[in-house]
Amino acid sequence: MKKDAIFEFFRRLAEDNPSPETELEFGNTYQLLVAVVLSAQSTDVGVNKATRELFQQVKTPAEMIELGEEGLKEHIKTIGLFNSKAKNVIALSEILVRDFGGEVPADRDVLTTLPGVGRKTANVVMNCAFGAETFAVDTHIFRVANRTGMAKGKTPLAVEKLLDKRVPQPFRVGSHHWMILHGRYICKARTPECWRCPVADLCAFKPKTPAPKGAQA
Known part of the structure; x- marks a missing residue:
């Protein structure tokens, strides 16, 4: 994935969810x-x-x-x-x-x-x-980074280092949340829902998954 495409990838996800947060609940x-x-x-x-x-x-x-x-x-x-x-x-x-x-x-x-x-x-x-610019590579981020072509690596550390190198401002702090949520709810492991993905045209994954019958994008 080229530099401009990476910027656009996060711009779209940020537009949809401006303040992403972890789904873990905590008070301090x-x-x-x-x-x-x-x-x-x-x-x-x-x-x-x-x-x-x-x-x-x-x-x-x-x-x-x-x-x-x-x-x-x-x-x-x-x-x-x-x-x-x-x-x-x-x-x-x-x-x-x-x-x-x-x-x-x-x-x-x-x-x-x-x-x-x-x-x-x-x-x-x-x-x-x-508020550190860190990239916590879990299974979702590892999959999304490799599948999209944003940061292809064989280990979580390799993917982390590539993301640290390639993710631009102003998306660096929120990027790992956007990627986790994207992997959890759209770019799923077994059957990615490409038909309703807001960044499908930027993604290297082929073939794109078609919409199931009756589904609305």
């Missing part, structure tokens, strides 16, 4: 960090369902430590890998209290040293909480 930066850790290999819908009651009770790392690992498990037992995730959340909460005064550090490299926090998680927190 710490809750965002916990939600993103819990979302690994899980859906945002499933995480939100598990954390609504949890986040009414727990708003700080200290409160999470007080709740304890077993108490946390009771809240998140509907989420995949909940045992290991509970262990990581308690461990990272202890580190935040001990080393950072209970605050989430605004530093990607530091965040990735926390239990359960990989580069993608750190990128989400940096973007959503601190």
Whole structure:
């Protein structure tokens, strides 16, 4: 995808959704960090369902430590890998209290040293909480970037680096949200809905998926 097409891609998505946000529910930066850790290999819908009651009770790392690992498990037992995730959340909460005064550090490299926090998680927190121009490459972004021809790479890190190089202002902060939402609701894994895609003419994917009978673009 050429430079002008990339600009137009995001311009159209921004026109449709001027202020994109994560679909994870949270009340502060710490809750965002916990939600993103819990979302690994899980859906945002499933995480939100598990954390609504949890986040009414727990708003700080200290409160999470007080709740304890077993108490946390009771809240998140509907989420995949909940045992290991509970262990990581308690461990990272202890580190935040001990080393950072209970605050989430605004530093990607530091965040990735926390239990359960990989580069993608750190990128989400940096973007959503601190407004950093980061590109959190999940399965949706990886698919959209490769399928459209915007940033073709064999690994999430390769795609991330290409996006960082190619995504222009003023779309850099919101770009990963637009791509996730586009991949989640239109550019789906099995059957992309090209027939109702606002950027289909800019996309390298072929053949374009035709509209099902009776569907309206």
